[in-house]
Amino acid sequence: MQALQQKLWRDLLAMKGQILAIAAVIGAGVMVLFLAVTTLDMLERAQQRFYQQAHFGDVFVDLTRAPEHLFPQLQRLPGVQQVQSSVRAPVRLEVAGFEAPIRGLMLSLPEQGLPRLNQLVLLHGHFPAEANEVAITEPFANAHQLQPGDTITAVIQGRLQRLQVSAIVLSPEFIYQLGPADLLPDYQRFGVLWMQRRALAHAFQMDGAFNHLSVSLQRGANPLPVLDALDLVLAPYGSRGSYLRAEQASHRFLTEELEQLSVMAWVLPLLFLGVAAFLLNVLIGRLVRNQLQQIAVLKAFGYSHSALLLHYLQLACVIVVLGVITGIGLGLWAATGLAELYAAYFHFPEMELRVQLRHLALALLVALLAAMVGVFSVLQQVARLQPAAAMRPAVPPQFHQGLAEQLLLRPWLGQLNRIIVRNLLRYPGRSLLSVLGIALSSALLLVGSFQFHALNALLDIQYRHILQMDTQLMLTEASPERVLAEIRAEPGVLAAEAFRMVPVRLHHQRTSYRTVLQGLEARPQLRQLLDQELTPIELPAEGLVLTRYLADYLGLKPGDSVQAELMEGANRLVELPLAAVVDEPVGVSGYMERRALNRLLQEGPAISGVWLLTDPLKRTELQQRLQQRPKIAGISQMADIEQQLRNYIADTLLGMMAILLLMAGSITFAVIYNNARIALAERSRELATLRVLGFERYQVGWVLAGEVLLLTLLAIPLGWLLGTGFAWSLQQALTMDLFRLPFVLEPASFALAALGVLVATVLSLSLMLRRFQQLDMISALKTE
Numbered sequence: 001m002q003a004l005q006q007k008l009w010r011d012l013l014a015m016k017g018q019i020l021a022i023a024a025v026i027g028a029g030v031m032v033l034f035l036a037v038t039t040l041d042m043l044e045r046a047q048q049r050f051y052q053q054a055h056f057g058d059v060f061v062d063l064t065r066a067p068e069h070l071f072p073q074l075q076r077l078p079g080v081q082q083v084q085s086s087v088r089a090p091v092r093l094e095v096a097g098f099e100a101p102i103r104g105l106m107l108s109l110p111e112q113g114l115p116r117l118n119q120l121v122l123l124h125g126h127f128p129a130e131a132n133e134v135a136i137t138e139p140f141a142n143a144h145q146l147q148p149g150d151t152i153t154a155v156i157q158g159r160l161q162r163l164q165v166s167a168i169v170l171s172p173e174f175i176y177q178l179g180p181a182d183l184l185p186d187y188q189r190f191g192v193l194w195m196q197r198r199a200l201a202h203a204f205q206m207d208g209a210f211n212h213l214s215v216s217l218q219r220g221a222n223p224l225p226v227l228d229a230l231d232l233v234l235a236p237y238g239s240r241g242s243y244l245r246a247e248q249a250s251h252r253f254l255t256e257e258l259e260q261l262s263v264m265a266w267v268l269p270l271l272f273l274g275v276a277a278f279l280l281n282v283l284i285g286r287l288v289r290n291q292l293q294q295i296a297v298l299k300a301f302g303y304s305h306s307a308l309l310l311h312y313l314q315l316a317c318v319i320v321v322l323g324v325i326t327g328i329g330l331g332l333w334a335a336t337g338l339a340e341l342y343a344a345y346f347h348f349p350e351m352e353l354r355v356q357l358r359h360l361a362l363a364l365l366v367a368l369l370a371a372m373v374g375v376f377s378v379l380q381q382v383a384r385l386q387p388a389a390a391m392r393p394a395v396p397p398q399f400h401q402g403l404a405e406q407l408l409l410r411p412w413l414g415q416l417n418r419i420i421v422r423n424l425l426r427y428p429g430r431s432l433l434s435v436l437g438i439a440l441s442s443a444l445l446l447v448g449s450f451q452f453h454a455l456n457a458l459l460d461i462q463y464r465h466i467l468q469m470d471t472q473l474m475l476t477e478a479s480p481e482r483v484l485a486e487i488r489a490e491p492g493v494l495a496a497e498a499f500r501m502v503p504v505r506l507h508h509q510r511t512s513y514r515t516v517l518q519g520l521e522a523r524p525q526l527r528q529l530l531d532q533e534l535t536p537i538e539l540p541a542e543g544l545v546l547t548r549y550l551a552d553y554l555g556l557k558p559g560d561s562v563q564a565e566l567m568e569g570a571n572r573l574v575e576l577p578l579a580a581v582v583d584e585p586v587g588v589s590g591y592m593e594r595r596a597l598n599r600l601l602q603e604g605p606a607i608s609g610v611w612l613l614t615d616p617l618k619r620t621e622l623q624q625r626l627q628q629r630p631k632i633a634g635i636s637q638m639a640d641i642e643q644q645l646r647n648y649i650a651d652t653l654l655g656m657m658a659i660l661l662l663m664a665g666s667i668t669f670a671v672i673y674n675n676a677r678i679a680l681a682e683r684s685r686e687l688a689t690l691r692v693l694g695f696e697r698y699q700v701g702w703v704l705a706g707e708v709l710l711l712t713l714l715a716i717p718l719g720w721l722l723g724t725g726f727a728w729s730l731q732q733a734l735t736m737d738l739f740r741l742p743f744v745l746e747p748a749s750f751a752l753a754a755l756g757v758l759v760a761t762v763l764s765l766s767l768m769l770r771r772f773q774q775l776d777m778i779s780a781l782k783t784e
Helices: 002-014 016-054 068-075 138-144 197-203 223-237 249-290 292-300 305-345 357-384 387-391 403-408 415-426 428-466 482-488 548-554 594-600 616-627 638-692 697-733 747-773 777-781
Strands: 059-067 080-086 088-095 098-109 121-125 133-137 151-156 159-170 190-196 209-217 471-480 493-508 511-520 544-547 561-566 573-582 589-593 606-614 632-637
Touching: 002 016, 002 292, 002 305, 016 121, 016 249, 016 305, 016 357, 016 638, 059 068, 059 223, 068 080, 068 209, 068 223, 088 190, 088 209, 088 632, 098 151, 098 197, 098 616, 098 632, 133 138, 138 159, 138 190, 159 190, 190 197, 209 223, 249 292, 249 305, 249 357, 249 428, 249 638, 249 697, 292 305, 305 357, 415 428, 415 697, 428 638, 428 697, 428 747, 471 482, 482 493, 482 606, 493 548, 493 594, 511 548, 511 594, 544 548, 544 561, 548 573, 589 594, 606 616, 616 632, 632 638, 638 697, 638 747, 697 747
Parallel strands: 098 190, 133 159, 511 589, 544 573
Antiparallel strands: 059 209, 080 209, 088 098, 088 151, 121 159, 133 190, 151 159, 471 606, 471 632, 493 511, 493 561, 493 606, 544 589, 561 573
16 A cells, blocks of 8 residues: 555646646635635524524514504414514604714614513613613714714604714614615614603604514414414504514515525535536546556556555545645635625624534535546546556557548648647547536636626616616605605706605415515606616506516516505505516516505505705705705615615625636636646657657647647637526526626626636646646657
């Protein structure tokens, strides 16, 4: 066995360049895997610990107004463990030194003690003890540099009230602090506050009443009967329908992020490790073919099949271990940065990044599995090898001019070029494997570039084609249509469109989805509805329009009927025809003609908000005038919302994609360098023979370089094809409620993939030609 160990180290040193290249590919896959699983574990542990410590509710209900005397009845419902009622209401906030409008959500705290459910974690200060004291969330405090003892101003029911910050807290309900109708957190323009129940109830005429309910369930209880019972009891009080934790906004966004990490944990490592398995198969396969006589001699001297198999397995394992160590180191570095990034969006009392033994074992196991898949066929070849047959000199190959050579080998090609083409044609299997390896690396580059262009297309569609307004106004409650005329008359308003929004739960067969139904003008101008060709469509007089993602989720197509459970106003269950679907990359909604929605709600021409197109020169003055209107709950600038989305994408997805694109570039170099090294090793005798026959050094170098270049050029179109398939698969895997990447492949993506492969080829050839200059012709010409 000592001889085999010496042979192992000799082989490793002889192929160190190729081994390091393959280890880099494995390291890239392990890095992505390790990064995803450690970050996923960190977030899941932080979430579970916070939910348990804070006794986060299982069921929630929003309603208009319900009397407190219902509380004992609700507590006795079967399956209910704890019930907690509260008052919550929208407010407008003003912070010294910040001119933009700030929306706020005010929640009540019990007069004595802490809430039984959704308990707050106190970070600084003390819980509110006076009527004018409030607790605020940490992200809002950090955004405005607020500390306990500072004051802020709130517009409550049209009256200014100065409030003193007594505490900075975290809440399990606002781990992902999202404002109404927002897609991403804006800590400067949306804040969450808590004040004493009596003071808040008195300000909003909710004495002896509540408008929000949190419920925890008994262990093992079926939640569906509890939901039905809550809806039955609270229906007369304007209930908008009870919903489970899975539909709670903060939890839902956190869950989607965890699902996205789960996708990343298996899709991307599969691509990288698949390429690594292919390279290992090529490397060890060619090594075995070059060492057939050595293997035969070893078998003749008594070495068993298992000893030789173990020898080549050890070679593969050394490469895997190198890759795993590199990948874990890089993954830990990237995970540390990603943890800091997630801490800016998801707010937990504790979020600790741990390197657990099971994560290390998983990374090693997955890499080893990929390696075993790659070398399995080669090991079978070693096991079947008979010593007598292997020690016999190889039979000289018999070549003849086939159809391909007759078509391709023309005199005008020149002698050296014919040598290149003939060598590729006479070893088609080897040539195809080389082309496939280079194509796979090109495909990874295309996938990385696709994500950048797809995100730019997403933002362009959303903010250049769909959203034509520059300002969005949200009203405190559904208001008469005359509010639109009043706002339209304000100086600086160039165009205004009203909309009605109502929470709804859509049902089809056994699938349901809770979303928002938006009532728009029949031909909206400031908020377009687009089909697949980005052509605006007109809302039908009756019927429902859904985003394609939601229609597919519910299993609907135009012409089908869907049940809509309206959770505001009349609280009815109605059946509506699906008139059309629209293609929107951000969010999930349903749409109706606004007056048709008003009729469904059995109300007059009411509106929930207004979209504005304003004069930039008068925008500041207009904003000041709108802030004085007590019925306006919030003012959002679309430019700010777009910038938030761009920042979020830049901080999360683009940062990750930049790392993956860098990894794809390194893999491209590794694949092509590996192919070039193998070509030089296998053809050293032929190249030396050409030198002896009188060919110049640059001519013989062209035979080597030309072959690699030709393989690269053949691989580029195949790489485009494979990359398109990989990009489509990734786009499908990353489809989620928050946003959906459009399947857009720009010419620049194809150009980048081709350029990356060509640059890697040039670099690899420069290294190979240097080695060719050092070729010992006497050793190369010796007959084995």
